Amino acid sequence: MDFGLSQDQQMLRDAVARCLADTCPLDHVRECAELDNPYSDKVLGAVQDLGIPGMLVPEEHGGLGMTLLDAAIVAEQLAYVIAPVPFLASHVLAPIALSEAGSEEQKAQWLPKIANGEARIAVAISETVEARDGAGVSFTGGKLSGTALFCLDFEGADAYIVADVSGRLHLVTADALKLETIRLTTIDRTRSVGELRFEQTEAEPLVDDNGATTARLRDAGRVILAADSLGAGQAMIEKAVDYSGQREQFGRLIGSFQAVKHMCAEMAARHEPCRSLVWYAAHAFDSIPEDASIFACHAKSHTGEVHRFVARTSTEVHGGMGFTDLMGLHYWFKRIGFDRQALGGPETVRAEVAVLQGWIKAP
CATH class of the missing domain: 1.20.140.10 (Butyryl-CoA Dehydrogenase, subunit A, domain 3)
Structure with a gap:
């Protein structure tokens, strides 16, 4: 039995490594880290050319339908050069959430855009692991209220997937009324993390599957x-x-x-x-x-x-x-x-x- 990577996965690893070696030297990371928005358009463009945004998007929605192991291989290479690009939330968690719990309308609206790089969705689920005092989001009457901390891939997101206190997921567009977004500073300047504040904010629930x-x-x-x-x-x-x-x-x-x-x-x-x-x-x-x-x-x-x-x-x-x-x-x-x-x-x-x-x- 073969316990290593398949030939296709080895090719994926090598292709990503070569691409990042050419586009993401340390000096470029330094330049991006000094900016309010750490993301590099140059590196992000190269990553999109490889089809990485659509890795976990199902094929019927324009993606590649790959596995989490494929995504893990890419994550390892991104970290090797500390690439200042969104990945965890926008290219992994959001496609999984929409594919497994999105309505047909939500899938049709967002998954093709994620696959071709036209849209990015940030994800805020930290409160389902550990909630700080004053944090947590409630859902009543089709609206969200409360605060979600440590929203991942925050900068430039077109929408947010947020977990409420019961563990149910909701989709909120970036232009939603009564939504306040705050950029947070963390030790890692190659990533973007934010805080979301809701005050009776309109949201689209994903399928209720008890968390x-x-x-x-x-x-x-x-x-x-x-x-x-x-x-x-x-x-x-x-x-x-x-x-x-x-x-x-x-x-x-x-x-x-x-x-x-x-x-x-x-x-x-x-x-x-x-x-x-x-x-x-x-x-x-x-x-x-x-x-x-x-x-x-x-x-x-x-x-x-x-x-x-x-x-x-x-x-x-x-x-x-x-x-x-x-x-x-x-x-x-x-x-x-x-x-x-x-x-x-x-x-x-x-x-x-x-x-x-x-x-x-x-x-």
């Missing part, structure tokens, strides 16, 4: 965040190894010191098993739905811990240079930090999977 689709979105989001962390961690390990082969101390390359060798080896030893865990979690999402939530939680929590170690250790290998903007390590460091906490930190996610596996009772 099943929202749970699917959490699973998919956690897998993609784990894959993103995987790509960022790979980049940080490679940079540490390259630097240790160039930097001299006491007349020797620092890579010749046993302590530095051990640091690099331990990063690689912890990182590499994460790849199969993430791939299996992505595979389970489409092929083993009864296990999808468990493996999504395992992948998210484990990669979050492993790559926090990788980020810290890679920076230590670089010494004082690791903290400077010249090396640019902080972009990957902060991206890993965002991946670790978004849609639930390791402690939260492990508690959730313990309930799913019957080890503890739900609070």
Whole structure:
């Protein structure tokens, strides 16, 4: 049995990697990070040329009908170069939500536009994982009220998919009356996150399935965040190894010191098993739905811990240079930090999977 990527998936990985290597150098990321809108039109155009916006859109609506494992492969490559483009919400979560819970009219209106890059939909489901004081959205009489924090792929969105306190999803257009949008600043300047405030705002409910689709979105989001962390961690390990082969101390390359060798080896030893865990979690999402939530939680929590170690250790290998903007390590460091906490930190996610596996009772 073949447990690796298929030939088509390898070709997809290589095509995305080549495209991003040409269009997304670190200097360009720096330029975008200084702007209010971090997204790069150049990189976004290249990504659209590859058909990535339509990856998870069904073929009958103009998309490619691919799997979450395909999306995870792309996420890893985007994180490897810390590409400042929307992906998680607009190209993964929104197509899944509309495909699985949208009405025929909603699918016909939005999915073809997502597939050809004409529309982007942001997603706000963070309150279904952990709700802060004052946050949460209620739905009464066809209207939303409340606050949704950490709306993903916020900048330039044409609409928002929002989960209410019961877990039901709603579609709100960006020009809806009595909707206030606020840009939030996070540690990761390559992503756009926002806050949505509703005051009796008109919304279109998606199919009421008792929160099943929202749970699917959490699973998919956690897998993609784990894959993103995987790509960022790979980049940080490679940079540490390259630097240790160039930097001299006491007349020797620092890579010749046993302590530095051990640091690099331990990063690689912890990182590499994460790849199969993430791939299996992505595979389970489409092929083993009864296990999808468990493996999504395992992948998210484990990669979050492993790559926090990788980020810290890679920076230590670089010494004082690791903290400077010249090396640019902080972009990957902060991206890993965002991946670790978004849609639930390791402690939260492990508690959730313990309930799913019957080890503890739900609070």
